[in-house]
Amino acid sequence: MDMPSPDAGALARRPALLAELAAVVARDALISDPVGLRAYECDALTAYACTPLAVVLPGSTGEVAAVLRICHAAGVPVVPRGAGTSLAGGALPTADCVVLGVARMTEVLEVDTADRLIRVQTGRTNLQVTAAVEEAGFFYAPDPSSQLACAIAGNIAMNSGGAHCLKYGVTANNLLGVTLVTMEGEVMEIGDGHLDAAGLDLLGLICGSEGQLGVVTEATLRILPQPEGARPVLMGFASAEAAGACVADIIRSGVLPVAIEFMDRPCIEACEAFSGAGYPDCEALLIVEVEGSEDEIAATLRRVLAVAAAHDPVATREAADADEAARIWLGRKSAFGAMGQLGDYICLDGTIPVSQLPLTLRRMSELAQARGLRVANVFHAGDGNMHPLILFDANTEGQLETAEALGADILRLCVEVGGCLTGEHGVGVEKRDLMTAQFSAGDLEMQMRVKDVFDPRWLLNPAKVFPLAASAARREAAA
Amino acid sequence: MSAGGEDRRGGAAPPPATGGPPGEYFRREEMRRPETEADLARMVALDGGPLLLEGGGTRAVGRPARGRGLSVAGISGVTLYEPGALTLSARAGTPLAEIEALLAGEGQRLAFEPMDHRGLLGTSGTPTLGGMVAANATGPRRMVAGAVRDAVLGLRFVTGEGAVVKSGGRVMKNVTGYDLAKLMTGSWGTLGAITEVTLKVLPAPEARATLEIPGLDPVAAVAAMSAALGSPFEVTGAAHGDLGQGVVTLLRLEGFAPSVEDRAVRLARMLEPHGPVRRRLDGEAAPDPWVAVRDVGPFHGVPGDVWRISLRPSRAAEAVARIGGPVLLDWGGGLIWALTEPGRDLRAELAGLGGHARLERATPGADPALATFPPEPAAVARLSRDLRARFDPRGRFATGRMEPDTAEQGPRPGGWRSPDLATADAKSDGPAVAGPATFGRTT
Numbered sequence: 001m002d003m004p005s006p007d008a009g010a011l012a013r014r015p016a017l018l019a020e021l022a023a024v025v026a027r028d029a030l031i032s033d034p035v036g037l038r039a040y041e042c043d044a045l046t047a048y049a050c051t052p053l054a055v056v057l058p059g060s061t062g063e064v065a066a067v068l069r070i071c072h073a074a075g076v077p078v079v080p081r082g083a084g085t086s087l088a089g090g091a092l093p094t095a096d097c098v099v100l101g102v103a104r105m106t107e108v109l110e111v112d113t114a115d116r117l118i119r120v121q122t123g124r125t126n127l128q129v130t131a132a133v134e135e136a137g138f139f140y141a142p143d144p145s146s147q148l149a150c151a152i153a154g155n156i157a158m159n160s161g162g163a164h165c166l167k168y169g170v171t172a173n174n175l176l177g178v179t180l181v182t183m184e185g186e187v188m189e190i191g192d193g194h195l196d197a198a199g200l201d202l203l204g205l206i207c208g209s210e211g212q213l214g215v216v217t218e219a220t221l222r223i224l225p226q227p228e229g230a231r232p233v234l235m236g237f238a239s240a241e242a243a244g245a246c247v248a249d250i251i252r253s254g255v256l257p258v259a260i261e262f263m264d265r266p267c268i269e270a271c272e273a274f275s276g277a278g279y280p281d282c283e284a285l286l287i288v289e290v291e292g293s294e295d296e297i298a299a300t301l302r303r304v305l306a307v308a309a310a311h312d313p314v315a316t317r318e319a320a321d322a323d324e325a326a327r328i329w330l331g332r333k334s335a336f337g338a339m340g341q342l343g344d345y346i347c348l349d350g351t352i353p354v355s356q357l358p359l360t361l362r363r364m365s366e367l368a369q370a371r372g373l374r375v376a377n378v379f380h381a382g383d384g385n386m387h388p389l390i391l392f393d394a395n396t397e398g399q400l401e402t403a404e405a406l407g408a409d410i411l412r413l414c415v416e417v418g419g420c421l422t423g424e425h426g427v428g429v430e431k432r433d434l435m436t437a438q439f440s441a442g443d444l445e446m447q448m449r450v451k452d453v454f455d456p457r458w459l460l461n462p463a464k465v466f467p468l469a470a471s472a473a474r475r476e477a478a479a
Numbered sequence: 480m481s482a483g484g485e486d487r488r489g490g491a492a493p494p495p496a497t498g499g500p501p502g503e504y505f506r507r508e509e510m511r512r513p514e515t516e517a518d519l520a521r522m523v524a525l526d527g528g529p530l531l532l533e534g535g536g537t538r539a540v541g542r543p544a545r546g547r548g549l550s551v552a553g554i555s556g557v558t559l560y561e562p563g564a565l566t567l568s569a570r571a572g573t574p575l576a577e578i579e580a581l582l583a584g585e586g587q588r589l590a591f592e593p594m595d596h597r598g599l600l601g602t603s604g605t606p607t608l609g610g611m612v613a614a615n616a617t618g619p620r621r622m623v624a625g626a627v628r629d630a631v632l633g634l635r636f637v638t639g640e641g642a643v644v645k646s647g648g649r650v651m652k653n654v655t656g657y658d659l660a661k662l663m664t665g666s667w668g669t670l671g672a673i674t675e676v677t678l679k680v681l682p683a684p685e686a687r688a689t690l691e692i693p694g695l696d697p698v699a700a701v702a703a704m705s706a707a708l709g710s711p712f713e714v715t716g717a718a719h720g721d722l723g724q725g726v727v728t729l730l731r732l733e734g735f736a737p738s739v740e741d742r743a744v745r746l747a748r749m750l751e752p753h754g755p756v757r758r759r760l761d762g763e764a765a766p767d768p769w770v771a772v773r774d775v776g777p778f779h780g781v782p783g784d785v786w787r788i789s790l791r792p793s794r795a796a797e798a799v800a801r802i803g804g805p806v807l808l809d810w811g812g813g814l815i816w817a818l819t820e821p822g823r824d825l826r827a828e829l830a831g832l833g834g835h836a837r838l839e840r841a842t843p844g845a846d847p848a849l850a851t852f853p854p855e856p857a858a859v860a861r862l863s864r865d866l867r868a869r870f871d872p873r874g875r876f877a878t879g880r881m882e883p884d885t886a887e888q889g890p891r892p893g894g895w896r897s898p899d900l901a902t903a904d905a906k907s908d909g910p911a912v913a914g915p916a917t918f919g920r921t922t
């Protein structure tokens with residue numbers, strides 16, 4: 001993967017820059033020693049790492065603005081960072097950048113259950129948002145699997161989703177307002193506790209913009225009353241096709257489960273070996289979770305099972321109590337850990353139309369065979385967001401590259417069948433150069449014009465999202 | 480209905496140009512009515528602005544906008560419907576009624592419950608998909624089902640330079656690139672002409688129940704609605720006002736029949752401390768109260784200005800007190816419709832309450848200084864203006880509908896200057912270039 005060569009000028013001005021930054025943040029909030037910087041070399045896309053010029057961890061919106069003003073004046077790029085769990089390299093530094101982390105800004109600023117919202121500083125983790133409203137009977141709906149670690153900042157920048165977004169939507173559908181600091185250091189409020197934009201929907205534009213339009217320091221989030229209860233059912237099928245068809249039929253039947261998760265045989269076997277969840281021996285399984293009162297859950301699960309019956313499930317297991325529900329989820333929740341036991345893997349994140357599921361799975365295994373690698377699948381089937389895991393051995397010369405090439409094949413396949421390159425992890429550096437498979441030059445030009453408006457000098461996270469060749473002229477004009 | 484020869488999915492080649500030589504569009508004074516996306520792109524590229532985009536012409540909110548009419552109604556037809564994937568794509572001019580009928584046939588619906596503006600604005604015509612999206616026209620189910628902007632999975636549009644651009648796609652989860660589809664939704668024809676939209680649709684519920692509490696004052700009504708919306712019973716409507724038989728607070732439940740029954744009983748019990756709760760009977764005889772709420776029925780044909788106020792529910796009671804006249808509350812108090820005497824500056828009177836107010840229906844001849852859309856804080860206004868300048872550098876869509884006079888404003892100096900979009904090379908999947916590349920610039 002290419003990154004632009006670092007700006008020699010920025011490197012040369014490092015000492016002066018450090019002095020200026022030291023003047024606007026707390027003493028321990030500026031990290032510039034090699035050991036301290038190491039922790040910020042990469043995000044969860046660990047194959048790539050680079051030491052930044054410095055890391056700053058401001059404690060307030062005012063400090064964020066001051067840091068940005070300094071970097072803007074010095075022409076130094078800034079890479080915003082939440083918790084660094086991006087799987088797309090969104091928070092990957094460059095050698096000439098300052099990493100601006102919001103990890104120390106974790107306060108709850110307001111909770112209002114009558115207006116059903118919470119306002120937080122964006123360094124707060126996703127799970128800690130729900131923790132702040134749980135006792136009052138509410139929760140924050142988007143629940144990425146990384147929710148224990150990832151910050152609201154990264155969730156907003158990536159428009160993150162979770163297992164329950166079939167019913168509750170992704171971050172963009174649950175975000176009411178942000179405090180945004182532009183690269184020039186201007187602070188602005190966009191949205192608040194009301195439900196719709198006064199003018200153009202800038203909030204919708206900022207959500208999912210991968211830290212390229214501004215630094216989000218505070219956020220107003222919708223909170224929802226907790227459901228009375230939730231229970232999953234597990235169903236095994238003799239073929240991936242049957243499971244895929246069952247997903248479409250469940251949705252068509254008028255049931256709207258909170259989650260429909262899919263696992264294929266390689267994944268089932270790995271999870272079984274890892275967690276002993278007691279999954280059936282089958283080609284594909286679905287975990288369908290529904291919510292409501294006890295009666296409602298029972299009635300809805302009956303409907304789901306009736307629909308599934310037409311697809312000859314080889315096994316069905318309905319959770320009778322919380323314990324059994326936990327066991328059904330156990331295997332799924334440990335899927336990534338289980339795959340880790342099998343060796344190295346790359347986790348992809350393309351989305352396809354649900355109707356294309358059987359075809360896509362078949363073509364995917366052909367692509368894998370052609371490259372001599374194995375792929376396991378575990379994903380949110382209700383919305384077609386696939387997470388193919390490409391298994392490889394990092395110690396074998398050339399396998400990482402082969403695995404990456406297979407990843408690109410698979411993502412192009414997702415686009416070809418009517419889907420997209422990324423459903424929730426973002427483009428970052430990982431899918432940057434594949435963007436031309438999904439977008440025309442004119443489409444990308446309009447997106448880049450948006451960045452021109454928010455960040456005319458292209459200093460915020462500049463080497464991400466757009467193919468380097470497409471953004472080169474803009475980045476160079478700024479330098 | 481369907482625009483011939485325009486299906487991009489079929490082949491790579493741009494469709495042949497329809498219509499006559501470019502000059503023709505200037506000679507005709509009547510509203511232009513392109514039949515294809517390529518046709519529309521050519522008109523935008525060649526015509527002098529401003530062009531007032533129209534779908535069905537039913538949502539002419541606020542003060543008059545200016546421009547030569549350009550109707551998108553001819554670019555029509557559903558292009559994809561997959562009930563099992565909850566997705567529908569259609570060209571922008573497709574009548575909403577056609578889409579709703581198609582969905583109903585499969586037991587599905589547009590969950591965001593699009594408002595029909597005709598009764599309130601006294602317009603006639605056929606509401607279109609493009610107009611609905613451009614107006615982000617959302618109804619009472621907003622709190623749980625989201626707005627139009629939450630259901631738009633992707634769209635195609637023509638920029639002010641006549642270039643065809645797409646954003647998003649047809650899948651439920653998609654974070655590939657910036658979400659221009661959200662930006663276009665609710666842009667009221669001021670950024671570009673939407674030509675095709677893909678929406679997330681949802682199953683229509685099997686049953687519905689409406690509870691009502693008569694006679695609450697606004698403070699008590701908002702409290703009751705907040706309690707209901709904070710309950711686990713999945714309330715899908717919470718409104719308050721006089722729909723013809725005295726003031727009532729309405730709460731709606733939807734879903735499978737047994738579940739609705741069960742929740743109705745329990746919600747009613749929970750709300751007892753707020754006032755006498757009764758079940759409203761849904762019958763053919765009585766007009767649907769939720770349609771009246773959605774379309775602001777109480778103000779149809781009643782003279783006066785109509786304001787649409789979006790704010791935190793907890794501030795609704797104070798707002799209602801300051802308004803001091805007829806109101807209809809929706810979204811649990813998060814949306815207030817207010818009927819006022821012509822020319823009254825309600826926006827100024829509600830200052831300090833947060834949120835914003837749009838002059839949805841302006842009485843002709845009343846105070847011309849009242850803007851339809853709320854003014855934005857300077858920094859936000861600058862972003863909006865710069866975005867318009869990048870999407871529409873020549874002010875083709877500067878009709879003054881959302882913002883006064885964008886035409887004179889160019890992009891901010893400094894930084895990168897964009898190349899002419901219309902000359903950027905096209906991808907195989909769409910006729911991305913039309914107009915100038917073929918005919919040369921005329922303005």
Ligand SMILES: Cc1cc2nc3c(=O)[nH]c(=O)nc-3n(C[C@H](O)[C@H](O)[C@H](O)COP(=O)(O)OP(=O)(O)OC[C@H]3O[C@@H](n4cnc5c(N)ncnc54)[C@H](O)[C@@H]3O)c2cc1C
Pocket residue numbers: 043044079080081082083084085086087089090091102122143144145146149150151152153154155156157158159160161162163210211212214215216217336424425426461
């Ligand atoms: C095990 C595992 C499971 C995961 N599961 C899911 C999942 O289920 N669903 C899902 O959607 N994702 C998932 N992810 C991906 C990741 O957790 C999300 O993308 C998450 O939102 C990143 O948050 P973060 O705080 O770690 O952001 P970071 O990694 O720090 O940054 C991510 C992006 O946000 C930008 N950014 C950070 N802070 C700011 C700010 N204050 N202002 C503006 N931009 C900012 C960065 O520049 C970068 O582009 C998973 C990751 C892992 C490792």
Ligand SMILES: Cc1cc2nc3c(=O)[nH]c(=O)nc-3n(C[C@H](O)[C@H](O)[C@H](O)COP(=O)(O)OP(=O)(O)OC[C@H]3O[C@@H](n4cnc5c(N)ncnc54)[C@H](O)[C@@H]3O)c2cc1C
Pocket residue numbers: 510531532533534535536537538539540542543544548551571572606607609610611613614667668669671672673674880
């Ligand atoms: C000859 C003539 C003269 C007129 N003179 C006036 C006048 O002086 N003053 C006045 O107020 N009205 C006038 N109108 C009516 C006015 O043109 C329409 O009402 C106006 O275009 C708005 O239509 P409509 O679009 O409300 O409704 P919809 O078609 O429902 O559209 C709602 C909004 O979305 C925009 N829109 C619609 N479709 C799209 C699309 N596909 N892409 C992007 N944006 C879209 C519209 O511009 C509008 O802002 C006139 C109409 C005609 C035919």
